[in-house]
Amino acid sequence: MSENTLTRMDLSEAVVREVGLSRNESALLVESIIQNISDALVAGESVKISSFGTFSVRSKNARMGRNPKTGEEVPITPRRVLTFRPSHVLKARVAGGAPA
Amino acid sequence: MIRSELVQKIAEENPNLTQRHVERIVSTVFEEIIAALERGDRVELRGFGAFSVKARDARTGRNPRTGASVAVSAKAVPFFKAGKLLRDRLNGEGEPGGR
Numbered sequence: 694m695s696e697n698t699l700t701r702m703d704l705s706e707a708v709v710r711e712v713g714l715s716r717n718e719s720a721l722l723v724e725s726i727i728q729n730i731s732d733a734l735v736a737g738e739s740v741k742i743s744s745f746g747t748f749s750v751r752s753k754n755a756r757m758g759r760n761p762k763t764g765e766e767v768p769i770t771p772r773r774v775l776t777f778r779p780s781h782v783l784k785a786r787v788a789g790g791a792p793a
Numbered sequence: 794m795i796r797s798e799l800v801q802k803i804a805e806e807n808p809n810l811t812q813r814h815v816e817r818i819v820s821t822v823f824e825e826i827i828a829a830l831e832r833g834d835r836v837e838l839r840g841f842g843a844f845s846v847k848a849r850d851a852r853t854g855r856n857p858r859t860g861a862s863v864a865v866s867a868k869a870v871p872f873f874k875a876g877k878l879l880r881d882r883l884n885g886e887g888e889p890g891g892r
Contacts, residue, residue: 777873
Protein backbone atom coordinates (compact mmCIF):
# COMPACT_ATOMS: atom_id res chain seq x y z
CA MET A 694 0.00 0.00 0.00
CA SER A 695 1.38 3.43 -0.85
CA GLU A 696 2.21 5.69 2.04
CA ASN A 697 1.09 8.97 0.56
CA THR A 698 -1.04 11.06 2.87
CA LEU A 699 -3.28 13.83 1.61
CA THR A 700 -4.31 16.73 3.80
CA ARG A 701 -6.68 19.68 3.64
CA MET A 702 -4.10 21.39 1.46
CA ASP A 703 -4.36 18.73 -1.25
CA LEU A 704 -8.15 18.95 -1.19
CA SER A 705 -8.08 22.71 -1.56
CA GLU A 706 -5.50 22.41 -4.35
CA ALA A 707 -8.01 20.20 -6.16
CA VAL A 708 -10.63 22.92 -5.76
CA VAL A 709 -8.20 25.52 -7.12
CA ARG A 710 -7.53 23.25 -10.11
CA GLU A 711 -11.08 22.13 -10.84
CA VAL A 712 -13.11 25.17 -9.94
CA GLY A 713 -10.59 27.96 -10.40
CA LEU A 714 -11.08 29.71 -7.06
CA SER A 715 -8.21 31.36 -5.23
CA ARG A 716 -6.09 29.28 -2.85
CA ASN A 717 -7.39 31.18 0.11
CA GLU A 718 -11.04 30.87 -0.85
CA SER A 719 -10.64 27.18 -1.66
CA ALA A 720 -9.05 26.48 1.70
CA LEU A 721 -11.92 28.25 3.47
CA LEU A 722 -14.47 26.21 1.54
CA VAL A 723 -12.78 22.89 2.34
CA GLU A 724 -12.78 23.93 5.99
CA SER A 725 -16.44 24.90 5.76
CA ILE A 726 -17.37 21.48 4.35
CA ILE A 727 -15.55 19.72 7.20
CA GLN A 728 -17.06 22.10 9.76
CA ASN A 729 -20.63 21.68 8.52
CA ILE A 730 -20.33 17.89 8.57
CA SER A 731 -18.81 17.95 12.08
CA ASP A 732 -21.50 20.28 13.43
CA ALA A 733 -24.30 18.07 12.09
CA LEU A 734 -22.69 15.01 13.70
CA VAL A 735 -22.20 16.76 17.02
CA ALA A 736 -25.90 17.71 16.88
CA GLY A 737 -26.58 13.97 16.63
CA GLU A 738 -27.52 13.97 12.95
CA SER A 739 -26.31 11.42 10.41
CA VAL A 740 -24.59 12.80 7.34
CA LYS A 741 -25.21 11.00 4.09
CA ILE A 742 -23.09 11.94 1.11
CA SER A 743 -24.40 10.08 -1.93
CA SER A 744 -21.82 7.94 -3.76
CA PHE A 745 -19.38 8.53 -0.90
CA GLY A 746 -20.83 7.19 2.33
CA THR A 747 -22.74 7.82 5.54
CA PHE A 748 -21.37 9.14 8.81
CA SER A 749 -23.50 8.24 11.78
CA VAL A 750 -23.34 8.70 15.51
CA ARG A 751 -24.06 5.75 17.76
CA SER A 752 -24.59 5.85 21.49
CA LYS A 753 -22.82 3.30 23.62
CA ASN A 754 -23.92 2.28 27.08
CA ALA A 755 -21.74 2.36 30.15
CA ARG A 756 -19.85 -0.86 30.72
CA MET A 757 -17.07 -2.24 32.87
CA GLY A 758 -13.68 -2.32 31.25
CA ARG A 759 -10.37 -3.60 32.47
CA ASN A 760 -6.97 -2.02 32.47
CA PRO A 761 -5.11 -4.66 30.47
CA LYS A 762 -1.85 -3.84 32.22
CA THR A 763 -3.01 -4.02 35.84
CA GLY A 764 -6.15 -6.15 35.45
CA GLU A 765 -8.00 -3.50 37.43
CA GLU A 766 -11.69 -3.01 36.61
CA VAL A 767 -12.59 0.50 35.49
CA PRO A 768 -16.02 1.84 34.55
CA ILE A 769 -16.34 3.07 30.95
CA THR A 770 -18.74 5.99 30.76
CA PRO A 771 -21.57 6.02 28.21
CA ARG A 772 -20.34 7.73 25.05
CA ARG A 773 -21.15 8.58 21.48
CA VAL A 774 -19.02 7.13 18.72
CA LEU A 775 -18.80 8.00 15.07
CA THR A 776 -19.03 5.33 12.39
CA PHE A 777 -18.55 5.67 8.66
CA ARG A 778 -20.26 3.34 6.24
CA PRO A 779 -18.76 3.62 2.76
CA SER A 780 -21.18 3.65 -0.16
CA HIS A 781 -21.17 0.88 -2.75
CA VAL A 782 -19.55 3.25 -5.21
CA LEU A 783 -16.67 3.99 -2.85
CA LYS A 784 -16.22 0.33 -1.90
CA ALA A 785 -16.21 -0.75 -5.53
CA ARG A 786 -13.69 1.90 -6.52
CA VAL A 787 -11.34 1.08 -3.65
CA ALA A 788 -11.62 -2.68 -4.20
CA GLY A 789 -11.00 -2.26 -7.91
CA GLY A 790 -8.01 0.02 -7.51
CA ALA A 791 -4.36 -0.93 -7.31
CA PRO A 792 -3.94 -4.12 -5.25
CA ALA A 793 -3.30 -3.03 -1.69
CA MET B 794 -28.04 15.89 6.59
CA ILE B 795 -27.62 14.83 3.00
CA ARG B 796 -25.31 16.07 0.25
CA SER B 797 -27.79 18.63 -1.09
CA GLU B 798 -28.36 20.09 2.38
CA LEU B 799 -24.61 20.41 2.86
CA VAL B 800 -24.38 22.23 -0.48
CA GLN B 801 -27.21 24.52 0.52
CA LYS B 802 -25.64 25.44 3.86
CA ILE B 803 -22.33 26.29 2.26
CA ALA B 804 -24.08 28.28 -0.47
CA GLU B 805 -25.85 30.29 2.23
CA GLU B 806 -22.55 31.04 3.96
CA ASN B 807 -21.02 32.13 0.64
CA PRO B 808 -23.49 34.41 -1.14
CA ASN B 809 -20.80 35.24 -3.71
CA LEU B 810 -20.97 31.67 -5.06
CA THR B 811 -23.81 30.08 -6.99
CA GLN B 812 -25.37 26.83 -5.81
CA ARG B 813 -23.92 25.13 -8.89
CA HIS B 814 -20.46 26.34 -8.00
CA VAL B 815 -20.77 25.00 -4.48
CA GLU B 816 -22.00 21.69 -5.84
CA ARG B 817 -18.86 21.42 -7.96
CA ILE B 818 -16.66 22.31 -5.00
CA VAL B 819 -18.29 19.69 -2.76
CA SER B 820 -18.06 17.05 -5.50
CA THR B 821 -14.42 17.90 -6.15
CA VAL B 822 -13.53 17.44 -2.50
CA PHE B 823 -15.20 14.04 -2.19
CA GLU B 824 -13.90 12.95 -5.58
CA GLU B 825 -10.37 13.84 -4.48
CA ILE B 826 -10.77 11.71 -1.34
CA ILE B 827 -12.12 8.77 -3.36
CA ALA B 828 -9.31 9.06 -5.92
CA ALA B 829 -6.73 9.06 -3.13
CA LEU B 830 -8.21 5.92 -1.55
CA GLU B 831 -8.39 4.30 -4.97
CA ARG B 832 -4.61 4.76 -5.23
CA GLY B 833 -4.20 3.32 -1.74
CA ASP B 834 -3.36 6.72 -0.24
CA ARG B 835 -4.55 8.07 3.11
CA VAL B 836 -6.46 11.30 3.63
CA GLU B 837 -5.88 12.89 7.01
CA LEU B 838 -8.09 15.77 8.07
CA ARG B 839 -6.82 16.92 11.47
CA GLY B 840 -9.58 17.36 14.01
CA PHE B 841 -12.07 15.51 11.82
CA GLY B 842 -10.57 12.12 11.07
CA ALA B 843 -8.60 10.02 8.62
CA PHE B 844 -9.65 7.92 5.66
CA SER B 845 -7.46 4.98 4.79
CA VAL B 846 -7.53 1.70 2.93
CA LYS B 847 -7.26 -1.63 4.68
CA ALA B 848 -6.35 -4.89 3.02
CA ARG B 849 -8.65 -7.84 3.54
CA ASP B 850 -7.23 -11.33 2.96
CA ALA B 851 -8.98 -13.85 0.77
CA ARG B 852 -11.31 -16.05 2.81
CA THR B 853 -13.92 -18.71 2.42
CA GLY B 854 -17.32 -17.24 2.98
CA ARG B 855 -20.66 -18.95 3.21
CA ASN B 856 -23.93 -18.20 1.57
CA PRO B 857 -26.06 -17.76 4.70
CA ARG B 858 -29.14 -18.99 2.92
CA THR B 859 -27.78 -22.21 1.43
CA GLY B 860 -24.69 -22.78 3.57
CA ALA B 861 -22.63 -23.31 0.42
CA SER B 862 -19.02 -22.15 0.71
CA VAL B 863 -17.88 -19.44 -1.65
CA ALA B 864 -14.37 -18.14 -2.17
CA VAL B 865 -14.05 -14.44 -1.35
CA SER B 866 -10.94 -12.95 -2.92
CA ALA B 867 -8.57 -10.55 -1.20
CA LYS B 868 -9.63 -6.94 -1.50
CA ALA B 869 -9.09 -3.43 -0.25
CA VAL B 870 -11.76 -1.71 1.85
CA PRO B 871 -12.15 1.95 2.79
CA PHE B 872 -11.82 2.79 6.48
CA PHE B 873 -12.47 5.92 8.53
CA LYS B 874 -11.25 6.75 11.99
CA ALA B 875 -12.67 9.80 13.73
CA GLY B 876 -10.15 12.36 14.96
CA LYS B 877 -9.65 13.20 18.62
CA LEU B 878 -11.21 16.66 18.42
CA LEU B 879 -14.41 15.35 16.84
CA ARG B 880 -14.58 12.39 19.24
CA ASP B 881 -14.26 14.80 22.14
CA ARG B 882 -16.87 17.15 20.70
CA LEU B 883 -19.29 14.23 20.35
CA ASN B 884 -18.89 13.65 24.05
CA GLY B 885 -19.24 17.21 25.28
CA GLU B 886 -15.59 18.31 24.93
CA GLY B 887 -13.77 18.51 28.22
CA GLU B 888 -16.82 18.33 30.44
CA PRO B 889 -16.02 16.93 33.88
CA GLY B 890 -16.17 13.15 33.65
CA GLY B 891 -16.85 13.26 29.94
CA ARG B 892 -13.68 11.88 28.44
